Amino acid sequence: GIEAVWNGEGEWKITLRVFRDLGIAFGVALLGIFVVLRIQTGLSGITVIIMLAIPLSIIGIMPGFWTLNQLGERMINGFPNPIFFTATAMIGMIALAGIVVRNSLVLVEFIHMDLREGRDLREALLRAGAIRMRPIFLTAGTTLLGNLVITLDPIFSGLAWAIIFGIAASAMFTLFVVPVLYSLMYGSKPGHGLPSRRDIET
Numbered sequence: 536g537i538e539a540v541w542n543g544e545g546e547w548k549i550t551l552r553v554f555r556d557l558g559i560a561f562g563v564a565l566l567g568i569f570v571v572l573r574i575q576t577g578l579s580g581i582t583v584i585i586m587l588a589i590p591l592s593i594i595g596i597m598p599g600f601w602t603l604n605q606l607g608e609r610m611i612n613g614f615p616n617p618i619f620f621t622a623t624a625m626i627g628m629i630a631l632a633g634i635v636v637r638n639s640l641v642l643v644e645f646i647h648m649d650l651r652e653g654r655d656l657r658e659a660l661l662r663a664g665a666i667r668m669r670p671i672f673l674t675a676g677t678t679l680l681g682n683l684v685i686t687l688d689p690i691f692s693g694l695a696w697a698i699i700f701g702i703a704a705s706a707m708f709t710l711f712v713v714p715v716l717y718s719l720m721y722g723s724k725p726g727h728g729l730p731s732r733r734d735i736e737t
Contacts, residue, residue, distance in 0.1 A: 550622070557625040564629055565589070568636060576643070577730035584716055585643055588635040588709050595704020596620075596628060596697050603696065620697075623690065627697030634678075634698075635705040638671050639713045646717065647729055656727045660714040668710055675706035 565586070572582040600620050642663050649659035679702065685695035721728030 553622045554625060557622060557629065561625070561629050561632070564632055568632060572636070572640070578728065580720055581643060581728055581730065584713060584720065585636055585639045587713060587716060588639040588705050589632045591708040591712060592631050592635045592701035592705035593628065594708070595700040595702075596624075596631075599700030599704075600624070600696065621693040624693030624697040627694035628701065630694075631698055631701040631705075635702060635709070638667075638674075638706060638709045641671075642667055642709065642713050643717070646714075650727055650729045656718065656722060659727075660718060664710050664714055671706050671710065675702050678702050 568589075569582055569586060572585055573579060576582055576585070597620070645663040645667055646656075646659045649662055650656065654662070679699050682695040682698050686692045686699070688695075717728065
């Protein structure tokens, strides 16, 4: 007779395997970003503050997909076709990790520039948020507009929506959370987190 052997290779198993591999890739990407920023800044605490933009972007991605399906559920041949957090969306989240750290990196570098010029920490934090707000929002806006076109593609729409939701949330939260966390971590410390040449060399 004919014997059929099922190895458990179904759609869900393949999906879980893909997400597992992408999760590992995301972890490797985070480690690489940390190493590069640690070498650049010379301080682990400053590196953590800069990388805070990554979880802030994730805060926007998950609720964003939920809201998108609540407000406008797409119908195909009379059946609902929700926009799921797919593997392409996960790829978008990985790509986003390298994009959003730029905003917090620019903020921290602006704070350090003001500290070197002799301004106190409070003034440096306020100036960084006020002066960098417009460039950050303009950059986020142009990125959003560019990705809106990709949302029309049935395969890569998840990637585009992940970038849109993530970069929007990161742009808004980074301007407020990064200065507050910087003040909490380095407000009472000598030098206020300004790395010395020795810190950068080590």
